Amino acid sequence: MKKLTALLFAALIGTTAQAADYKIDTSGAHAFVQFRIKHLGYSWLYGRFDKFDGSFSYDEENPQSSSVEVKIDTTSLDSNHAERDKHLRGSDFLNVSKFPTATFKSTGFKPLGDGKAELTGDLTLHGVTKEITIDVTNIGGGKDPWGGERQGFSGTTEFKLKDFGIDYDLGPASQTVEMILDVEGVKI
Structure with missing residues (x-):
């Protein structure tokens, strides 16, 4: 009876899908943290952070258990203009x-269907921590040509600078x- 119970337990564990852990691939330009803000309401100013790292956990069968943590080196800001960057x-x-x-640590993941989801979490920027929501799309996943497995996501969010203690006045459009x-x- 003990053998049967052990075999049944092992079979159940073997068939239960579990979350997979992933390291964000920042080594080969496969991950980006970018931003844009209106410049005086006339155009968009784009920039990015060149140095960051993080990881996430994702389970296709139980996506609501997914989580992510990211750490961004704010000194690596690049807007393609040295004086503006300074x-x-x-x-x-x-x-x-x-x-x-700056850091982001998720607190929830709500699947919306068709590969879309809402990721909530705490963003710490400029010494202030606030909850934000990121609209997420699962781009896809599977085996790569080198024998590994990959998973890709795209997300967008927006927030007011003053919510993070950045109150430099760039005008109402910015x-x-x-x-x-x-x-x-x-x-x-």
Whole structure:
């Protein structure tokens, strides 16, 4: 009877899908943390953070159990303009000498169907932590040519700079920043 119970338990465990853990692939330009904000209401200013890392857990059978953690090096901001980058890294905006990192840690993942979901979590930026929601799309996943497994997602969110203690006045059209997040993870 003990053998039968052990075999049944092993069979159940073997057939139960479990979340897979992934390391965000920042080594080969397969992941991006980008932003855009209106410049005086006349055009868009785009930028990115070149250095970040993180990981996520994803279970296709039980996606609501998914989670993600990301750490961003705010000193790596790049808007393709050296003087502007210096200003954005300074005390008027990110104050990277005092706050050299930003972090995101998820608190919930709500599948909406058709590969779409809402990811909620705590964003810490400029020394302030606030809950944000990221609209997520599962791009796809599966085996790669090198024998590994990958999973990819794209997400967008927006928030007011002043909610994170950044109150430099750029005018009424430039109060909200949009974040564009694209990640490809390699199963670990």
